[in-house]
Amino acid sequence: MSSESKPRAKIPRNKDNDYTRDAAAARREFVREQTGATLEHVGSYSFDPSMLPGNIENFTGVAQVPLGLAGPLRINGEHARGDFYIPMATSEGTLVASYNRGMRLLSECGGVKTTVVEQFMQRSPVFIFDDALTAREFGDWITAHFDAIKAAAETTTSVGKLQHIGQYAIGPLRYLRFNYSTGDAAGQNMVSKATLAACEWIVRTHPDKPRYVLSGNIDTDKKHSQINTLLTRGKRVVAEAVIKNDVLKSLMGVSTQDLFRMRQISQAGAFMVGSANNGAHAANGLTAMFIATGQDVANIAESHAATTYSQLLDNGDYYWSITLTSLIVATYGGGTGLATQKECLDILGCYGKGKADKFAEICAGVVLAGETSLSSAVLAGDWVSSHDQFGRNRP
Template sequence: MTTDPASRIPRNRADDYTPEAAAERRAFIEARTEARLDHVGRYAFDPKSLPGNIENFIGAAQVPIGLAGPLRINGERAQGEFYIPMATTEGTLVASYNRGMRLITECGGAKATVVARSMQRSPVFLFEDALEAREFGAWVDAHFEAIKAAAETTTRSGKLVSIQQFAVGPTRHLRFNFTTGDAAGQNMSGKATAAACEWIRANRPGGARYILSGNTDTDKKHSQMNMLATRGRRVVAEAVLGKEALKRMMRVDPRDLFYARQVSQAGAFLAGSANNGAHAANGLAAMFIATGQDAANVAESHAAIVYAQLLEDGDYYWSITLPALIVATVGGGTGLATQSECLAMLGCQGSGKADKLAEICAAVALAGDISLSCAILSGDWVSSHERLGRNRPP
């Protein structure tokens, strides 16, 4: 059965990134549905900037951007007070994060640091039996430097730092771990791993059969592997919250807060949650959309480990570790007009800024966890959403 040519989405093979091509596709879908695309068709950027970011372009989804802050960060790369652009349609979100930022800033700011970097591609090699697979693994270890050299011929900024190995029956799963500079690096690591696998196939006695991804890279999926071994950046944000500030601004006592942490920790364990805190995904998704990150990477990036201490003087230590935060300041959507402006707002535009952006993201996640956790305990959670988060028709 062949597709009716009249039902194919219009494309201009000579130049498909023009206002005219987008208008033709909008007219095409309007003729086949009851939709009117007046708002979709209003945008302020040149379609010629979009190759490599989208296909069959018709317009833009306008997501409101709110501003939260200031947030004081005392990081390795992110230092000073920051105002955070957050793109969302969820009422109360910006106000809640803003409240957590006010508390952190009043208490001297959040420390933040990137403690590890790693992006993966995970080919699986196929053999007749487990013994051959095991001996292949030893061959890979012995030839790591040559494999590394083959991988790095494809990239200027990607570096192969290690290859993890996992045995399953007659197969050998290899997890190639790269650093990727200021790019997110999924495509970079995929291209480099493909080159490495071809080198292995050409140089291993007897050759080798493989599938480029055996799925231990868990691309755009959460995994315990990422929690332990890092994907993207592993970044920590931490703050000491004064007991008087907590009582005055959040209406919670640090002792009650610490007790609630033990209870919610058990609940997260019971549920098998990827995050024992409150809601890192909210702030990360809003920042990702505003700054041109791949929004699907929230699937990995939202995983978090919250750790707290009730200090002897009654103050409260609070930290959040994001073990698989995937952010970039070059490539992908970071160069688009709106997203570039939001990165500039954070001082994170261009090369050399990805670690800084990661520190800011972690500090924002910390602010959101503080605010929501305190709101639940003080009774503000439902009332604030009732007041700010319900978009009722007039």
């Protein structure tokens, strides 16, 4: 039988209860029959599959990622205060060691100060009219009816609160960027449902009964965008520290003056290429923490965006800050309640309601630790040698 006429082999599903060990085992056997691959390690897991509805479909097993521990990192934040040990899930050698070194530097310099400055989650419907004037007048109507729109949106959620609606005009289109606070959830699904309810109220109430599309793509879900850098998506959180020159020399082998000179070069390079981040590698630490703690890892596309700002102080010390403009994290819902992910959040004291700002501050502190370590390694000339030592597992 030719490949074109071969019948499609359907992945096994149990219509009564698909979240059992038996259902997962049936899919692993299906894989063996179809591909010849045996899934001994994929099938080794410790939790009950009954906890997985809402997290995954066609559950077959687990993809185990090595977990390392870095720290302690001393954080002096509004919400995160104390010394924290950081769980990091990664298969990249050198990463945990590098972040661990940066955490030691920050801690020995008195710790890292952290602040959540602003937080919004968006959905951005676009309303479609015959001409620009009608679209502009619709925008005025939206402003005048904000309280009623807010009430309609919030009928769908006890947590999400509509804060404001941004408006953007293109030809006969009116893009509306609904901005919500979402408590301890990342909130993308929450704000989609709320915005749908608001848009349906607008259609019923506005005299023109306008057409709309629920997302006009200026919320830029799981994509980096300059609007998020400027106006915030998720949490805008700042980590800052004063690096003491003598401690930097002792631990990293470079001076604060060396770092300041390098910052000018890095700044120019990032500007030249239009980088979403003028720092070193925020995505490394964030991804390792996201995997460990059950975050939606695709949000790294937005969450890694950051701006570094630094000063060489008169006494020779070095002020170093990094602002994460679009950090999307949660401590409740999604993947945070899964077995190992909850344990990793427990390490940080961050599982459950009321902990999202604390977790965001820890994330920002970890990013700053990684910036200090990698930047110093590049300057000191041990960037490549450290990867040779810790990051090679091939002959």
